[in-house]
Amino acid sequence: MSEPLVRTRDLTKVFYEESRGEVRAVDGVDLICNGGEILGLLGANGAGKTTTLRMLSTILRPTSGEAWIVGHEVRNAPEQVRENLGFYSASTALYPKITARETLRFFCRVNRYPRGKVEDRVEELIESFGIRDFADSRVEKLSSGMKQKVSIARTVAHDPPVLIFDEPTVALDVLNAIELRRIIERLRDRGKAILFSTHIMSEAEQLCDRIAIIHHGRILAVGTLQELRDTTGHHYLEEIFVHFARTREPSEAQGEAERPGETGP
Amino acid sequence: MRLTVPIRAVFWLEIQSLLRDPRTLLISVVLPIVLIPAILIAGNWVEERETRAAEALTFRLAVEGERADLARSLLNTQAPNSGESLDSRFQLVSVEDPWEALASGRIDVILEGMDAEGWRQGVRDGSIEPGATDPPPELEGAPRMRLHFHSNRTASREGAQALRTRLLDTREARRDSILLAAGLPAPPENILVVEAVNVAGPEAMEGALLGRFLTLILLGLMALGGSALATDTLAGEKERGTLNTLLTAAARRQEIISGKLLAIMAVAFGIALVQVLNLWFFLGLGIVDIGGAFAVRVPTEAALLLLVLYLPAVALVSGILLLTSAYARSYKEAQLYLTPVLLGLIIPSLAPLLPGISLQSAIILIPIANLGVAVRDVMMGDVQPGWILGAWIVTALAAAWVTRRSVLALEDENLILGERSVEEHTGGEGLFRRRVVVWILVLWAVKILVNFNLPFTDIRLVSLVSVGLLFTLFPLAAILRFRLPVREALALRMPHPGVWIGVLLGVPAGILTVLGVFQLVDTVIPVPTEMLESLGQALMPEEIPLWHLLIVIALVPGIAEELTFRGVILHGLRRRLTPVALALVVGIIFGMFHFSLFRIPTTAVLGVILTAVTLLTGSIFPAMVWHVLNNALAVLAGRDALPGVDSQWFAEGVGWEWSLAGVGLLLVSFAIIWRFRTPYPDVGPPGPPGGAMSRT
Structure with a gap:
């Protein structure tokens, strides 16, 4: 089998917080995501989803471990990594003073999209994401639904093979969330490797081809929904999640208790 | 540095955003354009108005004393130099009680003519305090003219001053004519004539005045205009969440910071350019007449030299502003930091106000301060190429260092996200x-x-x-x-x-x-x-x-x-x-x-x-x-x-x-x-450095 588009090995990030001291936000995460696949990262708030995805997108440097995007290691080749991925999150914003068209043009250019093809690409994006009507309005004047379209369009502006969606539906109303999921499925069908983090069980159930359950910075289980059902004997993802979280909780707590004071390698 | 596509993209984004935001546009563009003309025109207007007001002033004058006759005759003598008669400005009034009238402000000056005897009597009974201008013993019998005025009132003060000068001139002319009529017993070479001649000329004087303040004004404007953009660009982006978006783009962090730095530099340079152009327009070409009070002229070469001199200041100010913004985690924090930073920038630009400061001193080692002094020299028409070059180089080096630091700032994850590494807090090897x-x-x-x-x-x-x-x-x-x-x-x-x-x-x-x-x-x-x-x-x-x-x-x-x-x-x-x-x-x-x-x-x-x-x-x-x-x-x-x-x-x-x-x-x-070696472990820089650290 060919090299997966996304792979991590023992990925770890240690933070320091005033109140809690040393925190292993992500602790030895191993993941694989192939082209044409949506891998769901399912976990409660603070489970380490965002930190994992931030390391993959080179915003944060891993404390230890490795991660590859299309064969480029995040620490050694961050620019090549970023050329090959698009990052979308509920908190990533757009520039208010420029128009939708200018936004897309800007992101093509900062992502080194081939120079002569930028204008064609912008037109293509405007067409395929239904931006035509407000392409020349300033972003600050757009409705949240319109902004969402521009945001996704700018995420895929440079046509990267890997896409990361970090809790993208968190601030959206139902209709916009459904629309977004439909777009993500379409992108999957075009062969993109998609990492999708969420804490909403139903969303993971409906959208993801495989689901990784992350808890206290660790991956507890990875598999298709069916595989997870078979392993646990539970039908609903919620029950499955609780099953894993419960079984790993005591040892987790113990593990945490032993760790303070230890410095990352 | 090559201007890559991402650098240009970031640069234009910043400039576009600036031009489309009325607030930043006002602070960064409009204010700097109108400020110097406004100062020149307002200054001129105030000066002209004061002159006119002073000219329009008439002084009400009462004549008193036993030698009032002498006083009147002196007043009626034509001024020896201008030939001007006193009457045009002094209005002789007669009041019943002139002392009360002076105290209440109904008249401005009393000219009291006294005999020598009357004066001595006054000194004896204490009504007159003997002054410092007691005449030499040979002139014991000379009559005296005493000017009474009220220093709190402009008309009284100015009137007394004008009258005094006038009487002294008259006295001198009268004395000379008496001496001449008597056959001038003293040889003229023994008579001292004192005359003050200002060789600086009005241009150098006003050049020095303007030159002293120019750097201060310019630095203030650059810092203010640049800070509007700088706060928005990194701290603002952190707050809005656009920095995360930008940092996941393929552009190198160095390219992002370079684009932003160039945008701030463009604004700061634009401000410097506008100021120098203003000077050149109003004071060099005289295209727009702002009135005649300004004697200083800024010829084209001087204007160009000023522009070149301000280049490193532009880079230094921009770098410092961007660095400040990089360290701030939010808009508010950036504004908090900017106040002391702006003050810190302004203080060295006060250097040319120091009395007697010369470029040929330790001041040449202080960035911005040295340029300030150099600019003053240029405005005074005193150009010392070697020293000016030295000042330029010192500030340019400081600018290069700060620029480098601000490029590195975006490579520091703590500064980007405001999150601290474990080592930063607990100490540790890495720290x-x-x-x-x-x-x-x-x-x-x-x-x-x-x-x-x-x-x-x-x-x-x-x-x-x-x-x-x-x-x-x-x-x-x-x-x-x-x-x-x-x-x-x-x-x-x-x-x-x-x-x-x-x-x-x-x-x-x-x-x-x-x-x-x-x-x-x-x-x-x-x-x-x-x-x-x-x-x-x-x-x-x-x-x-x-x-x-x-x-x-x-x-x-x-x-x-x-x-x-x-x-x-x-x-x-x-x-x-x-x-x-x-x-x-x-x-x-x-x-x-x-x-x-x-x-x-x-x-x-x-x-x-x-x-x-x-x-x-x-x-x-x-x-x-x-x-x-x-x-x-x-x-x-x-x-x-x-x-x-x-x-x-x-x-x-x-x-x-x-x-x-x-x-x-x-x-x-x-x-x-x-x-028998057992080498020291873990020596040498770690492999190829993380790509985020790679530099062009």
Whole structure:
């Protein structure tokens, strides 16, 4: 089998917080995501989803471990990594003073999209994401639904093979969330490797081809929904999640208790 | 630097956003454009208005006293220079009680004419205070004119002043004509004529005035205009969440920061350009008439020179603003930081206001302040190319440094996300690696302070405190502060036993080599023999027992200095440099702690040898033993306690053949150590640095 588009090995990030001291936000995460696949990262708030995805997108440097995007290691080749991925999150914003068209043009250019093809690409994006009507309005004047379209369009502006969606539906109303999921499925069908983090069980159930359950910075289980059902004997993802979280909780707590004071390698 | 597509994209994004935001547009563009013309025009208007007001003023004047007749006749005399009659400005009024009228403001001045006798009477009864202008005895009988006015009122003050000047002129003219009529008994060459002539001319004077304030105004405007953009660009982006978006784009962080820096620089440069153009327009070409009060002229060459002078200031201000924004986590925080930063920028631009300040002073070393003084000189028409170039270079270097720092700021994850690494909080190895250079500098400063301020001179105490104590406390402090693992930080490992053969062989070889180096130094900078003898006497006074010397000069420094230099300092620097560079650098640092010009090279060579041994064996012990033996041999030789060794060697050198033999033996010793080497772990910069650190 060919090299997966996304792979991590023992990925770890240690933070320091005033109140809690040393925190292993992500602790030895191993993941694989192939082209044409949506891998769901399912976990409660603070489970380490965002930190994992931030390391993959080179915003944060891993404390230890490795991660590859299309064969480029995040620490050694961050620019090549970023050329090959698009990052979308509920908190990533757009520039208010420029128009939708200018936004897309800007992101093509900062992502080194081939120079002569930028204008064609912008037109293509405007067409395929239904931006035509407000392409020349300033972003600050757009409705949240319109902004969402521009945001996704700018995420895929440079046509990267890997896409990361970090809790993208968190601030959206139902209709916009459904629309977004439909777009993500379409992108999957075009062969993109998609990492999708969420804490909403139903969303993971409906959208993801495989689901990784992350808890206290660790991956507890990875598999298709069916595989997870078979392993646990539970039908609903919620029950499955609780099953894993419960079984790993005591040892987790113990593990945490032993760790303070230890410095990352 | 190449202007890549991402750099240009970021640059245009910033400029577009600036131009589309009314607030930033107002502060960064409109205000700077209108300010200087506004100041010029307003200044002119105020000045003209004051002149007109002063001209329009009439002074109500009452004449009093027993010689009122003389006073009136003086007033009616035509002014000797202008031929102007007093009547046009002075309105003679008659009031019943002039003193009351002056007090209540109905009149402005009273001219009181007095006889000499009346005056003397007044002095006697105390109604007149004798003034400083008492006439010489020959003029005892002269009548007096007293001017009474009220200094709180403009008309009264100005009127009295004008009247006084007028009367003095009249008196002088009258006296001259009397003298002439009498056949001028005094030869004219004995008469002194005092005249003040301002050679600076009005242009230089107003040029100096404008030049003094120009940098202040310009810096203020640049800082204000640039800060509007700078706050928005990094701190604002952090707050809005667009920075995360931008940082996941393929552009290098250096490209992002360069684009932003260029945008701020464009604004700051635009502001400087507009100001200089304003001066050139209004004061150089006189295209727009702002009234005639400004005598200063700014010719085209001066305008161009000003622009060039302000270039490094533009870069420096922009870099500082961007750096400030990078350090702030939010818009609000950035604004908080900007106030002191703006003040910090303004203060040096006050330099040209200092009385008598010249570019040919230490001021040339202060960025911005030096440009301020240079600009004042240019505005005064006083251009000294060499000094101005010097000022330019100093500020340009500061700008280059700040620019570099702000480029690095975006590569620091703590600054981007406001999150702190574990090391930053708990100390740790990594933090020590980052701080070690500062720690070395501090140690060096402390060593200087201790060395030159010890209250005692006994070599034993001096050595115990300034070497033993200092170089033991330093590693201890570093270990405690950064929670360093003691064994690793001090390289407390046992080397291969074979290494000791190399060490025993190496010690005398090292001494011969160092003596050779000393000879080499001696040929370049001859070291006076007396100096060496006095140093020998200072280090090894006759009255101190040999075993004391062996302890304080050999044992204590050998152990303590190794703990510091081959211990924590080597440990802290080990990841920054390759092994060869490490040996050289740590050796030279060791040398720099021996504050004597001719001891630095020799101790540095010893330092290089000891560092090399530590790197090869991974252990501090061989270097310690080597160091102790080396110093012990020197002490013994200095006391003539070594059979077959002449203490004069240390003063006169051993001759080239011995030194070469020493070098040869040293190589053999190192070959042995190499044979049994167990290298210092984890040395050298880590592999290819993280791509985020890659630079063009």
